[in-house]
Amino acid sequence: MLKIRHAILHSFDFETGEKYFSERELDLDEKTTRSYVQRTMHKCLTSADNKHGEFSEGSAFAEELGLYLRGENGFEALSMSIAQWFWEELRRSDDLTNADLLVTDFDEPPSAPGAGAGEQEAAAAFDAEPKRYFALAILPRRQSFLHTVDDVDGHVSNELVRTDATLPTPTQKIDTYAVIDVASMSIDFHDKARTIGGTESFVIPDGLLQCSTQASSREAIETVTRIVEDVAEEYGLNTAETVSRAKALVAQRVERDESFEPEEVGREVFEEQPQVRERYEERYEQTAREESIPDEVPVKRGVANRMAKSHRIRTDTGIDITFPSEYSSNPTYIAFRNDDDGHIEIVIRNIAKIENR
Numbered sequence: 001m002l003k004i005r006h007a008i009l010h011s012f013d014f015e016t017g018e019k020y021f022s023e024r025e026l027d028l029d030e031k032t033t034r035s036y037v038q039r040t041m042h043k044c045l046t047s048a049d050n051k052h053g054e055f056s057e058g059s060a061f062a063e064e065l066g067l068y069l070r071g072e073n074g075f076e077a078l079s080m081s082i083a084q085w086f087w088e089e090l091r092r093s094d095d096l097t098n099a100d101l102l103v104t105d106f107d108e109p110p111s112a113p114g115a116g117a118g119e120q121e122a123a124a125a126f127d128a129e130p131k132r133y134f135a136l137a138i139l140p141r142r143q144s145f146l147h148t149v150d151d152v153d154g155h156v157s158n159e160l161v162r163t164d165a166t167l168p169t170p171t172q173k174i175d176t177y178a179v180i181d182v183a184s185m186s187i188d189f190h191d192k193a194r195t196i197g198g199t200e201s202f203v204i205p206d207g208l209l210q211c212s213t214q215a216s217s218r219e220a221i222e223t224v225t226r227i228v229e230d231v232a233e234e235y236g237l238n239t240a241e242t243v244s245r246a247k248a249l250v251a252q253r254v255e256r257d258e259s260f261e262p263e264e265v266g267r268e269v270f271e272e273q274p275q276v277r278e279r280y281e282e283r284y285e286q287t288a289r290e291e292s293i294p295d296e297v298p299v300k301r302g303v304a305n306r307m308a309k310s311h312r313i314r315t316d317t318g319i320d321i322t323f324p325s326e327y328s329s330n331p332t333y334i335a336f337r338n339d340d341d342g343h344i345e346i347v348i349r350n351i352a353k354i355e356n357r
Contacts, residue, residue, distance in 0.1 A: 045135075098140070098141045251305070259296050
């Protein structure tokens with residue numbers, strides 16, 4: 001569970017042209033408030049759609065954040081500076097949506113060691129310090145309806161009241177936020193394109209933070225599996241086996257290191273086929289430049305479990321099969337064979353029980 005050090009909420013009403021900047025932090029002793037902030041920040045921190053970035057040299061935000069971390073500026077003052085920047089910027093946008101700004105400073109407990117970790121790795125994980133993050137999120141307010149109960153002359157009257165002050169629930173996606181690891185100053189963020197002053201831009205990386213933009217974990221994993229599939233198909237290999245093999249390798253690397261090297265995954269998939277491996281490297285090098293994929297991609301273990309632990313295939317006969325990615329290289333459980341007529345046989349072995357789903 002995240003430990004929230006500080007949290008504050010500022011409000012923007014673009015329809016009336018009013019802003020309401022809080023002069024007090026949220027009361028984190030209030031369980032409902034604390035839970036909302038924790039769950040919202042956890043969703044931002046662990047999203048597979050987070051793009052990654054590093055502060056540009058001379059970033060004004062990085063300088064302000066540094067002052068705060070060194071105790072030379074207060075949390076409320078920094079949050080108001082951020083709120084003022086968003087107020088001035090977002091009010092010029094063609095998409096004026098009333099919103100609140102949540103600014104937080106929180107700790108994430110050390111990750112548990114991955115499966116198969118040795119005693120030294122387990123001890124290091126146990127002794128590790130929590131990771132500290134500084135984060136901000138734009139929470140768009142939504143229209144909703146409430147019921148009220150009145151007593152008029154002894155008669156109960158239920159009425160509907162519209163409110164425009166409802167914030168997204170912690171399970172709903174939000175599209176504009178940034179989470180900064182204060183130790184490494186690395187950034188995870190998500191943003192949407194906005195038209196401001198007639199020009200389309202992204203307010204998080206281009207404006208507020210002034211940071212680079214690299215592909216998200218989801219984009220990197222999907223790019224690797226797409227190239228593996230294309231190259232395998234080009235050389236007449238079984239795409240189900242090769243793609244699931246690539247997913248299994250990603251899951252293994254992330255389980256151990258919480259990161260993976262996309263180019264190395266493809267190389268290992270085709271390590272026994274030098275010509276195919278060279279083709280993969282050629283395709284990957286070109287794609288990595290075009291799609292800004294870093295040499296090493298940070299991935300949370302939970303993200304890898306959702307995206308790479310299993311592989312789903314659908315046959316042209318309408319049969320869906322989902323199986324653990326690691327089984328692709330273990331014919332004990334599943335095997336793919338080509339018939340003489342070019343059709344594919346899928347053999348599933350060692351089944352003790354079948355459940356209907």
